[in-house]
Amino acid sequence: MSADPRFKRGPLSDLRVIEMGTLLAGPFCGQLLGDMGAEVIKIEPPGQGDPLRVWGRQKAGEPSLWWPVVARNKKAITLDMRQEEGQSILKELVKNSDFLLENFRPGTLEKWNCGYEELSRINPRLIMIRVSGYGQSGPYSHRAGFGAIGEAMGGMRYVVGDPSTPPSRMGISIGDELAATFACLGALSALHYRERTGRGQVVDSALYEAVLAMMESLITEYDKTGYIRERTGAILPNVAPSNVYKTLDGLVLIAANQDTVFGRLCEAMEQREWPKDPRFVNHQARGTHQRLLDGLIEAWTQTLTTREVLESMDKHGVPAGLIYRAPDMLEDPHFKARQAIVTTQHPYFGDLKMQNVAPKLSETPGGIHSAAPSELGEHNDEVYSRLLGYTAERLAALRAAKVI
Numbered sequence: 001m002s003a004d005p006r007f008k009r010g011p012l013s014d015l016r017v018i019e020m021g022t023l024l025a026g027p028f029c030g031q032l033l034g035d036m037g038a039e040v041i042k043i044e045p046p047g048q049g050d051p052l053r054v055w056g057r058q059k060a061g062e063p064s065l066w067w068p069v070v071a072r073n074k075k076a077i078t079l080d081m082r083q084e085e086g087q088s089i090l091k092e093l094v095k096n097s098d099f100l101l102e103n104f105r106p107g108t109l110e111k112w113n114c115g116y117e118e119l120s121r122i123n124p125r126l127i128m129i130r131v132s133g134y135g136q137s138g139p140y141s142h143r144a145g146f147g148a149i150g151e152a153m154g155g156m157r158y159v160v161g162d163p164s165t166p167p168s169r170m171g172i173s174i175g176d177e178l179a180a181t182f183a184c185l186g187a188l189s190a191l192h193y194r195e196r197t198g199r200g201q202v203v204d205s206a207l208y209e210a211v212l213a214m215m216e217s218l219i220t221e222y223d224k225t226g227y228i229r230e231r232t233g234a235i236l237p238n239v240a241p242s243n244v245y246k247t248l249d250g251l252v253l254i255a256a257n258q259d260t261v262f263g264r265l266c267e268a269m270e271q272r273e274w275p276k277d278p279r280f281v282n283h284q285a286r287g288t289h290q291r292l293l294d295g296l297i298e299a300w301t302q303t304l305t306t307r308e309v310l311e312s313m314d315k316h317g318v319p320a321g322l323i324y325r326a327p328d329m330l331e332d333p334h335f336k337a338r339q340a341i342v343t344t345q346h347p348y349f350g351d352l353k354m355q356n357v358a359p360k361l362s363e364t365p366g367g368i369h370s371a372a373p374s375e376l377g378e379h380n381d382e383v384y385s386r387l388l389g390y391t392a393e394r395l396a397a398l399r400a401a402k403v404i
Contacts, residue, residue: 010037011364015191017099018043018090019074020081022050024173025131025147025207026103027070028180033099033187034073035357036366041093041383042071042373046078046402049376063374068346069354071372075379078404081112085403092388094119094126099187103131106141116202126200127190131183135206145207147175154211155218162233178210235294238287241265243294244323245301245309252301252309255319259283268316269300347374380404 015038019030027042027050034040044050056066080086091114094100100119102109109115116128130136133145151157151174152167161168186203194200212219221227229237234244241262242255256265259275259282266274274280279289286293301309306322313320322328329335330353339356346352357366373379384390384404398404 009369010035010366011361013037013039015039015099016097017041017101018093018097019101020109021101021103021131023052023055023103024070024176025179026101026129026183027052028177029129029131029183029187029205030074030101031070031072032181032184033101035368037364037369038099040074041097041379042074042076043079043081043090044076044376046080046377046404053376063348065349068344068349068352068372072344072354072368073370074373075370075383076373076375076377077380077383078377080403081114083401083403085398085401087112087114089388089398089403090114091119091122094123096387097123097126098191099127099129101129101131101183101187105144106130106132106134106136120200124199125194127187127194127203128200129183129187129203129205131179131205131207133207135209136202136204147173147177147179147207149175150179150207150211151175153208155215156211159218159229159231161231163231165231167231175207175211178214179205179207182210182213235290238284238290240286240290240293241297243297245294245298247301247304247306247309250306251323252306252313253321253323254297254301254309254313257283257286261318262286264316265297265313265318268312268318269297271296342368344368344371346371377404 012033015033017030017033017038017040019027019040019042021027022044030040030042042050050067050071052064052070053067054064056064058065079089081090090112116126119128120126132141133150134140134143148157148169151169154175156174157167157169159167160170183203183205186205190201190203218229221229236242239257242257244251244253254265256262262280263275266272278285280286280293304312310320310322324332329341335341338360340358341353342356344352344354354368357368381395384395384398390398395404
């Protein structure tokens, strides 16, 4: 399914991940690991499955269009962790696995007798990746936490949106995805440590801390100056020029806040005296006169078409671009040249376009080697037989007891 002819199974092809949990924060981490070739075995409760199987925008009665992305490169098995036999089976799976990934509320695995202390006795090399709202410790750790709450507590929600409106959201589940990405980073760091010592450990990724980690100097600015960042819409205060500007026929984004780049913008606008103007002479001065400068730039862009502005910016080496939607991405020649979007095969939808694996590796690129499992427990027979040696009779008995 990968469009990259170099793709075999990816740089993590010798690693196995047992993925537990639901929705996005944990499963997106599993997607990242699977995209790089790890064998990801996703556990779902019998008869229920991950709610993401039905989430997203799709036609009534049709499968989810979100699930094929986040569950790609995974194998799906069912297992009832509330039953003692289910807990025993998980421990068997863990014996020969590298990672256990979960995003339950802290304490859930311990309640099932499958906490890290228990599982690390079975496999001391095991790396347990734990994604939660507030982390595994602290007074809030027991609370239910979704991405939206992490975004708000971590400081992102307050600064996103227009100053004339209440705090907004990003339009994607950024809190979940950041926590998952940091979890993946932690997992690979723990893997490196394991290579040196032979010992696994716990990776504790909290939603609010992942968001907080992205907040740049927000805390430090307040600590030293008392400054509180506010919502500023399309601009970043005191970083100018960097904004969305109207043209004769649309909008264009120009980012020319560095001194040398600003000089090139002035050259394109035939305003060669501006770099020496005390109001625009350096970063601090332009920040102070941000609104004035943006108005002057937009007065110029409004005399040109979007294409003319982009051609001028490209000629003078000034970063500029359009604000893309999905149709723009599908038509863009750069997306096509780098195969940023690929066509995969899906058992229900047939050809299905989605974003490709990122980042790109020169020698061992990742890829999309299998479609998301469409059926609940689709890989039960394969996984339980291959990894645990279960016979057909044993599998039948587990199904009858609703353990799988």
